Amino acid sequence: MTAGPLPASPVGLVGLGLIGGSLGLDLQRRGVAVRALVHRPQTAERARQRGLAQEVSTDPAVLADCALVVLALPLDRLLEPDPALLAALPRQAVVTDVGSVKQPVLHRWEPLHPRFVASHPMAGTAQAGVEAGQVDLFQGCPWVATPGPGTDPEALAAVQMLAEAVGARWLCCEAGxxxxxxxxxxxxxxxxxxxxxxxxxxxxxxxxxxxxxxxxxxxxxxxxxxxxxxxxxxxxxxxxxxxxxxxxxxxxxxxxxxxxxxxxxxxxxxxxxxxxxxxxxxxxxxxxxxxx
Amino acid sequence: MTAGPLPASPVGLVGLGLIGGSLGLDLQRRGVAVRALVHRPQTAERARQRGLAQEVSTDPAVLADCALVVLALPLDRLLEPDPALLAALPRQAVVTDVGSVKQPVLHRWEPLHPRFVASHPMAGTAQAGVEAGQVDLFQGCPWVATPGPGTDPEALAAVQMLAEAVGARWLCCEAGxxxxxxxxxxxxxxxxxxxxxxxxxxxxxxxxxxxxxxxxxxxxxxxxxxxxxxxxxxxxxxxxxxxxxxxxxxxxxxxxxxxxxxxxxxxxxxxxxxxxxxxxxxxxxxxxxxxx
Known part of the structure; x- marks a missing residue:
């Protein structure tokens, strides 16, 4: 656990697999309010039992008041986003992703949301799914952002604050x-x-x-x-x-x-x-x- | 450390690197007398300090009374053996090697010694040299023998006893x-x-x-x-x-x-x-x- 400033609250997590679940645990320990959107009711139930977020829902409306939303989704679902998710993302929120390939994500999402920041926390274990999230997963790992010409500098700074709040090492480079x-x-x-x-x-x-x-x-x-x-x-x-x-x-x-x-x-x-x-x-x- | 019968004593070790040094430590802990031949006086001195064998010498005569000799040498020195070493190997002793390639070793050594057994303990660390030997290195690791048509079955059994005395898993297969x-x-x-x-x-x-x-x-x-x-x-x-x-x-x-x-x-x-x-x-x- 590191000190340092906290990201804007509440943080919304879309997906509670390894990355989303670990973020939920770390952010709550730092006192940040966390709301999560998941696909299946069983996942929501288990995520609540594990305490991965204060609020877990299958209804995209759960993201309504979030200041920062992390799309912790697999690349395919990120590249073909659910229209209901798109409609529910607050326009004023900072939105970032965690995909391990950045050029297609940046290309897809820049036109979709004005405050989108493409990023990639490079932490992994062999685990996946709602049981995988763990505390301190990001400690010392690189978290790479790949801003484009259209990326909002304030949004970029907000994602950096998030990354550093969970102990990751911040880096920026070009998506390609x-x-x-x-x-x-x-x-x-x-x-x-x-x-x-x-x-x-x-x-x-x-x-x-x-x-x-x-x-x-x-x-x-x-x-x-x-x-x-x-x-x-x-x-x-x-x-x-x-x-x-x-x-x-x-x-x-x-x-x-x-x-x-x-x-x-x-x-x-x-x-x-x-x-x-x-x-x-x-x-x-x-x-x-x-x-x- | 495992129980089981002990190999014939004293055991001679030629070389006290990772494999030779580890064998020396384990065999002595089991009460087997160990004598070692090394190349350089500095190595002998350090091996004595580390207690890798009861007797350490740069003189091949140290092997004179050994019942079993392990050639714990790199492959190149095994394939072009020192004539002084060859002359000092007791004819009645069982002789084995630890080389990681077996066909050329078997081919080279079968005519050189009547009780030679080609074998390969598959234990490794990144370490090498006289500081590398450690206790229990062989525990649970495969120790593969590759007998040829001319291999003495009693000699093979003696090497198996050695391997099992240090906790290795014994296997036999054809050298190729x-x-x-x-x-x-x-x-x-x-x-x-x-x-x-x-x-x-x-x-x-x-x-x-x-x-x-x-x-x-x-x-x-x-x-x-x-x-x-x-x-x-x-x-x-x-x-x-x-x-x-x-x-x-x-x-x-x-x-x-x-x-x-x-x-x-x-x-x-x-x-x-x-x-x-x-x-x-x-x-x-x-x-x-x-x-x-």
């Missing part, structure tokens, strides 16, 4: 740069990691390798290194697909660059150029700390 | 199968992970992307997912290179299969076939638990 960056450090790793699982599975099948035992052996011998490297590839398939769909061109560019790097490593093996391979791996060892 | 398996679940992940670091670095340079900020942005935004996925790629370069050199053909086959999987994922992006991508990611999610 954000999307290229997350393609390289988040979306590409999901596919690279998934392909490792697929390869260990498929290349060890009897019809692929001629051995009836290899499939069981790879499963018995896989250790912490394999577990770490495949964690993001074994994650939420719907989320991974949405990221790929919404960030397609940046991800395609990243995949192309990745394939090029792999081909260079393959060439070193082909040439048995061990000093060059060791130099590349040494460079990777030196590179990694800057990404931690 | 071992090498194909570790290529898929250990050596390929190192290169796939290294290539992610290289891609995040190179594709974000101003000359590659046209942006002066992207390099700093990828470093600021990389989070736990990137950290996990790149851990093994940022590891020991000498070790990674040795693995690639000693397991070259299996690693080349694994890389080829991996490239094929990536190309399939790229094709799904190209075709914008989101249901098929989601089905692949769902399959990965289902696959992963069997590898943990």
């Amino acid at each position: 740069e954000h999307d290229r960056a997350v393609a390289l450090i988040s979306h590409l790793p999901v596919l690279a990691s998934a392909a490792l699982l697929q390869t260990a599975d498929r290349a060890s099948r009897p019809e692929a390798c001629g051995s009836p035992q290899l499939a069981a052996l790879v499963r018995a011998l896989a250790s912490s290194g394999f577990a770490d490297t495949t964690r993001v590839g074994g994650g939420n398939p719907a989320l991974g697909t949405l990221m790929a769909r919404c960030n397609r061109s940046s991800l395609q560019a990243a995949l192309g660059a990745y394939r090029g790097q792999l081909e260079q490593l393959e060439a070193l093996l082909e040439q048995a150029d061990w000093p060059a391979l060791e130099a590349e791996l040494e460079r990777c060892r030196q590179l990694r700390p800057a990404f931690l | 199968e071992h090498d194909r398996a570790v290529a898929l679940i250990s050596h390929l992940p190192v290169l796939a992970s290294a290539a992610l670091l290289q891609t995040a670095d190179r594709a974000s340079r101003p000359e590659a992307c046209g942006s002066p900020q992207l390099a700093a942005l990828v470093r600021a935004l990389a989070s736990s997912g990137f950290a996990d996925t790149t851990r093994v790629g940022g590891g020991n370069p000498a070790l990674g290179t040795l693995m690639a050199r000693c397991n070259r053909s299996s690693l080349q086959a694994a890389l080829g299969a991996y490239r094929g999987q990536l190309e399939q994922l790229e094709a799904l992006l190209e075709q914008a076939d989101w249901p098929a991508l989601e089905a692949e990611l769902e399959r990965c999610r289902q696959l992963r638990p069997a590898f943990l």
